Amino acid sequence: MLPKEDFLQVHKSFAVAPKHIKSIEGNRIFISDYIIPIGKYYKANVTRLLK
16 A cells, blocks of 8 residues: 555565665665565565666
8 A cells, every 4th residue: 555656565564665775685674773574575676676
């Protein structure tokens, strides 16, 4: 129900706003003090974001 242009699904339980991503290391996204896992089915979405 979130706007697709502002959020990215990165895990079955997590959607993030790309503008708040601090860094990405392996299968984890760092936002402020939070570490969000990247699900294996959503890895392609994150890879597209980095290009």
